Amino acid sequence: MSTNSRLDQQIAFIEYIDKLKYITRKTRLFGSGRHENDAEHSWHLAMMALVLKEHSNEQVDLLKVIKMLLIHDIVEINAGDVFLYDTTKNHDNTEEELKAAKEIFGMLPAEQANELINIWLEFEEGETAEARYAHSLDRLEPIMQNASNDGGTWAEFQVPYSTVIHKTQKIEKGSNVLWSYAKDLIDDNHSKGIIPKG
């Protein structure tokens, strides 16, 4: 229909990533029983990046942070979602995810594919100011959701306090302010017995 081959590639990518809307997370919407999907999650994190930028420990390039957050879960279309508190599978940067990144971003013209693969890798590696801030937000949202849902996944999967802290404390690398806020929520749920000891 179009003779513009770059546009054809871009349109095919745009249609393909629609599948992100079907990938269901373990966490639920605020004060709700309805599970969140990855597209909703990605939108919410981008909004958080915009609104909470002043709390990043370091100066960040906001556009790069938002790009990271918009694309960070797209690999799950091919590689599947791994729950943060999964006890059998590593959450981070698997071979399957790298393969998925190359497959999905590889649908785009080469220089666009390379840009998005590199931004995704930068997020996964977590070694830049932008990646640290983006990770803080990715950890903070489900803490807020769990706190609004009588413990949410903490209660549902009986995740012990030490595990919750271990999995979420990297918020501090991106933002001391947001970690202080998140830690208060976690400690409050622990003191109420919602997050089990251990």
Place this chain on the structure above:
Amino acid sequence: MSTNSRLDQQIAFIEYIDKLKYITRKTRLFGSGRHENDAEHSWHLAMMALVLKEHSNEQVDLLKVIKMLLIHDIVEINAGDVFLYDTTKNHDNTEEELKAAKEIFGMLPAEQANELINIWLEFEEGETAEARYAHSLDRLEPIMQNASNDGGTWAEFQVPYSTVIHKTQKIEKGSNVLWSYAKDLIDDNHSKGIIPKG
């Protein structure tokens, strides 16, 4: 829980806008019977802005475009969604929407509230390069979805060809390339009898 009053305002806003995930659009996901919600739609448009930027007629500030698209439907949480082809209610920039923008963005610290209200107004007014490009994408996504769904809302609501063109041709103000692509999809659906004459 926090003594940081700016953060408290920001957190309240972040929780409030979760409601965008419950606002259902008339259009459905690609090749699907499932209606799209506004959060998914906003995520998808931000991704389109990123990937299709080279097709904007004018140079644009991509961060501003993405901000516009992330927030453009948030007013619908308070004002409700108005269907593009609604025959009784104006789609654009109603008093209710301005009131909603002031209420919702007004939850944020003043300078952040002002920034987002102004970006939302700039989108609604459609008089800048960023707003024109953003509008192109907001019109293009449902055309692609309808084309993937045997006519989608065009067929479901029997929207005549002249109305479809009238409501979508502003894509051209933002992007000649995207309008050419969209027009081909519309004309193809018209020639197949999926979009009725008239």
